[in-house]
Amino acid sequence: MLLLRPKDIACRQAVELVTDYLEGTLSRGDRRRFEFHIRGCPNCSAYLEQIRMTIQATGTVGEDDLTPEARDDLVNLYRRWKSK
Amino acid sequence: MELVGRLRDGDEDAFVMLVARYHQPMLRLARSMVSSEAVAEEAVQDTWIGVVRGIERFEGRASFKTWLFRILVNRVRSAATREQRNAPAESPQAVDPARFDAQGQWADPVERWPQQSDDRFEAAMWAPILKAALEDLPSRQRTVVVLRDVEGMSSEEVCSVLGISAGNQRILLHRGRSRLREMLDADWRRG
Numbered sequence: 001m002l003l004l005r006p007k008d009i010a011c012r013q014a015v016e017l018v019t020d021y022l023e024g025t026l027s028r029g030d031r032r033r034f035e036f037h038i039r040g041c042p043n044c045s046a047y048l049e050q051i052r053m054t055i056q057a058t059g060t061v062g063e064d065d066l067t068p069e070a071r072d073d074l075v076n077l078y079r080r081w082k083s084k
Numbered sequence: 085m086e087l088v089g090r091l092r093d094g095d096e097d098a099f100v101m102l103v104a105r106y107h108q109p110m111l112r113l114a115r116s117m118v119s120s121e122a123v124a125e126e127a128v129q130d131t132w133i134g135v136v137r138g139i140e141r142f143e144g145r146a147s148f149k150t151w152l153f154r155i156l157v158n159r160v161r162s163a164a165t166r167e168q169r170n171a172p173a174e175s176p177q178a179v180d181p182a183r184f185d186a187q188g189q190w191a192d193p194v195e196r197w198p199q200q201s202d203d204r205f206e207a208a209m210w211a212p213i214l215k216a217a218l219e220d221l222p223s224r225q226r227t228v229v230v231l232r233d234v235e236g237m238s239s240e241e242v243c244s245v246l247g248i249s250a251g252n253q254r255i256l257l258h259r260g261r262s263r264l265r266e267m268l269d270a271d272w273r274r275g
């Protein structure tokens with residue numbers, strides 16, 4: 001069995017693999033190299049965690065509601081269209 | 085989807101429910117593509133009219149949301165030939181190359197964010213910073229990040245809505261997310 005050391009990919013490469021890793025699109029070999037690097041590298045592991053937190057926080061950006069005015073505008077639009 | 089069937093039958097309540105569910109996500113998508121609020125709003129309104137008129141043509145092969153967003157993207161794109169959001173330069177690297185040494189290792193340690201040791205991490209607290217940060221992304225990255233991470237669509241859905249390849253979608257997502265992390269990071273450093 002080939003023994004991979006964390007240095008087998010550099011941090012500069014590891015950060016470019018993060019999205020492919022999270023998307024599950026890395027080849028098995030690349031995934032193993034990436035995970036091995038992350039386990040051995042506190043910097044990249046902190047970085048990966050920050051990306052995960054960023055994604056989670058981005059998910060909260062959309063919590064705004066439709067205003068009653070905008071809804072009424074659209075309902076009026078709908079009624080006008082239907083009455084044609 | 086049952087609501088779609090009811091819309092086909094001319095049921096106004098179904099229209100109102102669809103509007104309540106999709107209007108804000110559609111506005112966010114349109115705004116991610118053009119800077120003019122008026123153009124974005126008009127494209128969304130046009131889309132609703134187009135949907136009501138063309139609901140017969142919805143075949144249910146794609147999800148309703150995908151179909152709806154695809155119509156919107158077409159409207160925005162034809163409006164955007166007149167009005168384009170100016171795109172900041174796209175940086176090809178996830179992290180500023182200056183942060184790495186000659187061997188490609190981090191030159192300085194990655195500073196942990198205060199919240200990283202906090203198990204009561206409140207993601208919603210960051211929404212204001214992220215809203216501003218999203219505004220600073222190149223338009224194509226912003227659109228992909230909005231659809232994936234704000235609206236929670238799958239990569240397949242996003243590719244279908246925007247008519248882009250899986251590889252392209254991943255690159256835009258990667259650059260967008262990396263840039264958002266960088267901006268959050270800069271925010272902590274400023275304190």
Ligand SMILES: [Zn+2]
Pocket residue numbers: 010011012014037041043044045190
């Ligand atoms: Zn590393």
